[in-house]
Amino acid sequence: MTQSIAYKIQSWMDEHHQEMLDFIKQLVLIESPSDVPESQKAILDLLSNAFAEIHYCVRRIPGRHSGGQLFARPLVRDKNKPVQILLGHCDTVWPIGTIQDMPLTVKDGNMHGPGVYDMKTGLTQIIFVLRALQELGLDLPLTPVIFINSDEEIGSRESSRYIHKLAKLANRSLVTEPSLGPRGLIKTARKGVGRFTIAIKGKAAHAGLNPEEGASAILELANVIQKLFELNDVEKGISVNVGTIDGGLRANVIAPSSNAITDVRVLTHADAETIEQAIKNIQPVTPGVTLEIEGRIGRPPLEKTPANRAFWNIASNLARELDFELEEGTAGGGSDGNTTSLYNATLDGLGAVGDGAHAHHEHIELAKLPQRCALLGLLLLAPAIEQYP
DSSP: OOHHHHHHHHHHHHHTHHHHHHHHHHHHHSOOBTTOGGGHHHHHHHHHHHHHHTTEEEEEEOOSSSSOEEEEEESSOOTTSOEEEEEEEOOBSOOTTHHHHSOOEEETTEEEOTTIIIIIHHHHHHHHHHHHHHHTTOOOSSEEEEEEESOGGGTOTTTHHHHHHHHHHOSEEEEOSOOBTTTTBEEEEEOEEEEEEEEEEOBOOBTTTOGGGOBOHHHHHHHHHHHHHTTOBTTTTBEEEEEEEEEOSOTTBOOOEEEEEEEEEESSHHHHHHHHHHHHTOOOOSTTOEEEEEEEEEEOOBOOOHHHHHHHHHHHHHHHHTTOOOOEEEESSOOTHHHHTTTSEEEBOOSOOEEOTTSTTOEEEGGGHHHHHHHHHHHHHSOOOOOOO
């Protein structure tokens, strides 16, 4: 890669900065919470039209419980070229009406609004970078395919099967989720995420007349909670959190049932297997009580595999051609990059620099947008990643 190409891409991005901002505003003003499938149509229509304008073939995949997915690829392509995936999501965590309380504003060099950071700016970057490379006449060594889902914030339950299939066919994945924190770190590791439900069955009895005939599911719940919290290991990056509990009928009744819903985060596949088995092997200690344990590590960890490290090294070198030092970090939350990393070289956090994902101070830094777009463009122009066993 020559610095002249980096300069050309950066210059194009600078020239089209305001146009990008206008497109981001359009996306943000279309509220698209994951749990309102019909809200996704307008934003997927806007994205579909934008890809069609740059001569991409667009396929819409309907969802049964989600708003559906978008797949796009160049109308004209060389089938002998390897494939690279540009991955993102159009759903947000914000309910309809949030835009009234969290209005889209531009102030002090930042743009604020629900979903602007996570991750409607990242979607904008995909479109404008592909357009820039076309208009600059730069030939891509790998064919870009785009996959945008509408259920990422709720675990990609419908879309993950498509991501698995695509990732198996691709040489690498570029995930335009927002970068990590105000310094714009690339997410070279992400924790795996799991959810477990422990349902406890006991036996009801009158708490005053014959308590000995009962078996308290709440007493056992207290024991189970202790066992779950004992699995935490800060040094290994393992977090096990009982987030919600429920149970019992009345104060004067020995509780016949209770349950706990638990969130699990792990850094390695080995720890994922260990923790999953440890939770499923929990045994009751209260006589007359049984446990039903359901759940799994749904999103595997994104680890620093040899292929991922090779891709990171390319990215950090390309950043220097744009006159800045790229940094890396580990994210506690998962993304669809966790899935692609099972099969190919993956870089996550290539989207906006800013802060406040899922928080009321959500914003992006406007001045850094052209630079992040230029980096994404250079990565798309990089040679294929050597595949490791």
